[in-house]
Amino acid sequence: MPLNRNQIAWRIAQEIEDGSYVNLGIGMPELVANYIPENREIIFHSENGILGMGPQPEKSEEDGDLINAGKKPVTLLTGGSYFNHTDSFAMVRGGHIDLCVLGAFQISKNGDLANWATLDNSKPPGVGGAMDLAVGAKNIFVMTEHCTKDGTPKIMEECSYPLTGQGVVNTIFTDLAVIDITSEGLKVREKINEISFMELQNKTGAPLIESDIKELSPPVL
Amino acid sequence: MPLNRNQIAWRIAQEIEDGSYVNLGIGMPELVANYIPENREIIFHSENGILGMGPQPEKSEEDGDLINAGKKPVTLLTGGSYFNHTDSFAMVRGGHIDLCVLGAFQISKNGDLANWATLDNSKPPGVGGAMDLAVGAKNIFVMTEHCTKDGTPKIMEECSYPLTGQGVVNTIFTDLAVIDITSEGLKVREKINEISFMELQNKTGAPLIESDIKELSPPVL
């Protein structure tokens, strides 16, 4: 079975090292916070000026002045801190964030990421902090469905949508596989058992490398 | 009588507008703080991270962590604040300081300032914050003796010493005169009565402009 979003989030969470500073992109990547193994202390960064961001509060505890980058109410962990936007992006651009998990429209085989604009010019585009995060974080994980709803591969030779960053992605986590972007090409590290390598290749717009592929098997979530 | 240092300081102090943010250079300019008219509230900036710097404390109240740019113990006025060096020089470079009073080795007729290095290369030079202040403050006043100890003019056609900043000085306050640097040249605004315009010109290495000169007559200090 292809992974659901919670399961992709779970898989990414297992990969996050203890003590890391992590920024989770708006939307699907936010789910990753729910699956951090209990014995790891992770410090979440929010680009609007928070380190040590905690989970969503009870409805009655919500504070309009304490929100995440997606503008949803959050909390602050003991040890957390507030700072201004300039300092926050100094952390990002300066390489102090260990990991950022971002969503994607498209990813190219050399790690280009497109996740901020489509080719539709009638709607105003919006980049937010995506370009800063893409170029600044030490590691970029992409969290995405393997294909679009109509079955078009999101991983391709070259992105056709406007880029967010060039050669920035380290690893792609999809509902079907975990794929590292290496100097040799797209290395499949894990895939679900229900799909063959050839089937995975057919759903991918760039050549995959097969070597020592492990099973991608998250718990039921 | 030529002014003594306290009298030059007094003269400069009269010129400082109420509510100004002022940085006083290390050494002689520090005296200016002693003569601010009592009905003016001036906020002194120190480039090591202080706004609202107050006078020297009693010996018993000295705190090694509260010093001015000359590394002498100071106090903080009610309403003052501490910040880091980067923010402090953002204030300076960004044009937020209304006035800086600096000492000088030489000043050229177009407002070049030399106050950080001589032509003696055997000693290590040191610039400190002088170049940042010279270029950043909205107004630069120079506080200096009119001539060096051996009688050489300090105001000249062009500085022979290495420059601190180009065309930065607005007004020169000496023991003999107050001279504005204008697009037309060096305009004598005030001079002491004991010296004639020609005598002042003879002690100055660049042409002075004579027009409506007032008497420079500070109190006995």
Place this chain on the structure above:
Amino acid sequence: MRDKVVQVLEIKMIDKRVNTFEEALQGIADSSTVLLGGFGQAGSPVELIEALIDQGATNLTVVSNNAGEGEFGLAALMKAGRIRKVICSYPRSSGSFIFEELYESGKIELEIVPQGTLSERMRAAGAGIGGFFTPTSAGTLLSQDKEVRQIDGKDYVFEKPLKADVALIKAHTADRWGNLTYNKSARNFGPAMAMAADLTIAQVQEITNLGEIDPEHVVTPGIFVNRVLEVKLEN
């Protein structure tokens, strides 16, 4: 003799407090560039922005992370037809229908700047930096017409300072010298914007006596602030 006594009593004080929206916004001219604090609603000086409608300035260039939502604050100013151009990082949200209508009908200009670059450009303006090289947006549409320089093997884009005539920001506490503190993540763009404008106006929850803000805890020193107005809001 009497005159002299009066003079001594009338010691002037630096006092950046104003009592009305009118005083707060006095002198903002048509065609100004205006920085508006806030990230979404957190830190947005909604009341100051709405008072700007009455103040009347028009043909404004507005710098704000977002392009407004609902029909209040920035969206209300837009709806009133006062804004010529918006410079922001993320104009669209679920409630940004007023901006979207204006944009789609070509009635408002839009410049998209990456969020970190937006903040850094304002900080540069406030700090007297003439421009800087950032890796953000290298190789993307947003650096198309910009100078790109390779430094130590990496591409950087040249960005210029973003200076403004006016900043309207929201802080938590102020004193008469204009020192400010903020509340939680509502701090966001306030400090950079305060530095970058010729005239910085802050609405605050509370004005306290001078000295009540610990000098170690001042976030925006008063040197960056021109006027403070207390606007008490329910939490």
Place this chain on the structure above:
Amino acid sequence: MRDKVVQVLEIKMIDKRVNTFEEALQGIADSSTVLLGGFGQAGSPVELIEALIDQGATNLTVVSNNAGEGEFGLAALMKAGRIRKVICSYPRSSGSFIFEELYESGKIELEIVPQGTLSERMRAAGAGIGGFFTPTSAGTLLSQDKEVRQIDGKDYVFEKPLKADVALIKAHTADRWGNLTYNKSARNFGPAMAMAADLTIAQVQEITNLGEIDPEHVVTPGIFVNRVLEVKLEN
């Protein structure tokens, strides 16, 4: 079963506290670039610097506002012959005789950087900026070999980020996440240096429990700090 219980109890914690100078300075290599906090003695991590003599690293490039005084701290490290080059704004003071001797006998290299540029270059390194244009030093000896660009009619000098291997700084309070506060004007270069080094080590007057530093009052967030060591000093 027993194993599982033990595992649950062994929740790892981020803990940047170290207990000895040896632990604090572990891994500093010869030929490193080392940032040393402080403006004069205020904020100077004297004890960490002196411990670096025992640690043994040599051929160092040191960045510091001043070049030491007396025979303690930086002056002691210099006297021990560990420093190849000093980058500073103001090397000379009444007590800087050790530096002056080394300089005059050609045993130490000196690079003079204006104070604001020094701090801004470190901040740029920490903030991922590839370089910036500053008006400071335009038209002077200190910009002789540098790129100069006219921007809006004013001359600006191109300055590159100043990145370092190590920063030794002094702060007032720390917690196990490495959050720092400072004391009065001893804050000075600490925040910029903490950002600019790969390994930032802070000596502090006091280590408190996590949460005792108000999140609004953290000056250097722990993300910029690798190790904290409590060094209690008499005031």
